[in-house]
Amino acid sequence: MNQPQPFAPLADHGRFDYQGIHQRPDYHWPGGKRLAVYLGFNLEHFAFGEGMGAQLGARFAEPDVLNYAWREYGNRVGAWRCLELFDALGLPAGTIANTALYDHCPELLEACAARGDELIAHGHSNASYQGTLAEDEEKALLAHCRERMATAAGTAPSGWLSPWIGESRHTPDLLAETGYRYTLNWCHDDQPVRMRTRDGRGLWAIPYPQEVNDIPMIIARKLDARAFADMIVDQFDEMLAQSERQPLVMGIALHPYLMGQPYRLRHLRRALTHIAAHRDALWLTTPGAICDHMDGLFL
Template sequence: MSHLPHHGRYAYSAISDRPDFHWPGGRRLAVYLGMNLECFAFGEGLGAELAPGGPQPDVLNYAWRDYGNRVGAWRMLELFDRLGVPVTVLANAWLYDEAPGLIEAFRARGDEIAGHGRTNAERQGVLAETDERALIAEATAILTEREGQAPKGWLGPWISQSAVTPDLLQEAGYEYLLDWCHDDQPVWMATRQGRILSVPYPQELNDIPQIVGRKREGADFADMICDAFDVMLEESARRPLVMGIALHGYLMGHPHRLRHLARALGHMQDRGGDAVWWTTAGRINDHFRSLGR
């Protein structure tokens, strides 16, 4: 009998068969917002597109992305302040120099700052192991210096991983990663020198796949958030769940989309009340680890 190649990181586990547990305060649904703060190279490299790009320098798409750091992210920060919700910042390390004060403004709110590579103009998964290790080390060193503490979590630029990325992250001191969208609960992943926790990160409730990839607009994306929340809130009575929402300033920070994001988050606050743990990916990691599983 033939067998499919397997990653060897975790075994199959049906979510309905796992031991029960609670989030802090007996709550059952953990919600976090993954706020991607990213920078891009001018005239080269990767980047999401508003419209099909022309020859480099592709001013249209570069400037559209730059709007997110100059305007959109700040507009979203004001919304998060009004609603009183924390976020996990997924930070490109070179952004400290490209957009001075932006990451610092989220830090001032008490938000978590997690690693997200050097820039989203590159992928790490295509690099040789020595080069990927160097990328992780450089980004980690910058975040550690600027924040005064090492980041606990990592999301690869473009969700890009090589066959050894979990190993390299664990060896670099990371406690959790966000690249695998395979579950609604944290999952331990094996590495060559121990293990690392996979915290759920969304690819459906993610503005890039929906708005850029599937050409849906802000109203549809907000409806998806509301629908997912309603289902997961009801389901969480049977099992604890994690609901993440992935956001980018150059997408949801535009005025015509922000009003729909505000509507969705307001719906979640009104419906969830005290039953929902509004938190960060890092605190989800901390609590799950404290369970001793």
């Protein structure tokens, strides 16, 4: 009887090889900059009385009015306050959006597009989870989101972030096959990494933060706005210093039902003002522009 080999290599995704950050080619961002900074502005819509969603308070039964209404505050009030802040500081954003918002509040997505922000596909709704879909269902979801955004905004999205970072074994392959050029799902690096796909096209993994991200910080770790703003500033200051050695990407993930609350917005303003004061040393950008730059350098 064959015995299992307890020290065999572990299962691997096969999407990219290991390469320490000190072992890579050097390059610059546009204008000779070394640190690229982007805002990942998550706009989400949730089904009433069913499905998934972040929780402020206990959820006993559906309809869960408390948590549904708290999340909806982000679309009605918080997002507009955040856009005012981005405008005041002259900051672009990558708007990571559920397509259900085109049915619910299209004027919010139109306002983001009017600012010149990049629209990034984020599933149809954050009330559902992508990773459990059959392959044909998942491909249909990716195609729907791309087509709906193209119809509404005039330009198809080049990037994708799954609701709840849900992936199947085939998600990177399906993204490349449906026309996407980058994913934000993987948080394994501070530089873009090229992922292998089965059709040979490949896909950029653009760094997306799971630490400098208001949901895990505020909902999971129970920190609040002052500590989260301090985290943004500390991350920025350290990465700016590190970028003297390698070009780096710093993302900041924001959800307006969290950071659009007035007392949290005040601390977000402090953190983003600190970053904006260093704009001459930075590339303030979007994930799609980072993808374009990497294509120009390496493809």
